[in-house]
Amino acid sequence: MYIMDDGIRLNAQIDFPEGYREGTRIPLVIVIHGFTGHMEEAHIRAAARTMNQVGCAALRVDMYGHGHSDGEFKNHTLFKWMTNALTIIDYARSLDWVSDLYLCGHSQGGMMVMLAAAMKHEVIRGLIPMSPAWMIPEGARKGFLLGQSFDPDHIPETISGFGGMELKGNYVRVAQTVRVEEAIDRYDGPVLIIHGDEDEAVPVRYGIEASRRYRNAELVLIPGDDHCYTRHLDQVTEALRVWMTARLAEN
DSSP: OEEEETTEEEEEEEEOOTTOOTTOOEEEEEEEOOTTOOTTSHHHHHHHHHHHHTTOEEEEEOOTTSTTSSSOGGGOOHHHHHHHHHHHHHHHHHOTTEEEEEEEEETHHHHHHHHHHHHTTTTEEEEEEESOOTTHHHHHHHTEETTEEOOTTSOOSEEEEETTEEEETHHHHHHTTOOHHHHHHHOOSOEEEEEETTOSSSOHHHHHHHHHHSSSEEEEEETTOOTTOSSOHHHHHHHHHHHHHHHHHHO
8 A cells, every 4th residue: 555645655564463353443553764764674674573562553754765665765854754654643633443553663763763752752652673773964064974975064965875875965964964862862761672683774772772872772782683683583582572562451
């Protein structure tokens, strides 16, 4: 299916728990992929499947310029993703079978749900940033973006080196204005941060620092694992299962 965001089609999929009866009110977890990713990646599908196993529905979405959604990768910015995220949340809230709403995101998607949870803090019951790449704005201000260097005061029109793809400089210009720390400080709901301690893309210190800054956070480090959890995905899903089961019991 598609969720429309100001004329842009966002490719989406809702996964329901086995045996779900239509009309029954259950929690919904929105799951957002990362930079260059898509909703069919193994770790995204595993997160959604785990939510189904504990009794929640999961809404997976391809963001602007990614997967099968409209837009080109080179034209995407954090602002475009933020409006996508807000539109997805509003869509989820319009579904009459949704009881509570949670956000889960990986990498850039992890940063995005951190921002969205702050903006929609009154309706988000819990937040799960996975390997959150919230260093992107800081790096953009210093002239560094996911392995690529540039002059932050004279941003090039295009930046190459992202798996053979390129970005327009507007991505950096937008990223320089984003303050994730302020978003962290605005959200006081329960937070689960999952991070591989051998993450080559987002250093684990960012997961640790975010967990210390949030007022109500739990940090699960996955020993020996990388950015997309290719070595110990089972430990990631177990952490998700335990945390979400506890949240559902509280409600």
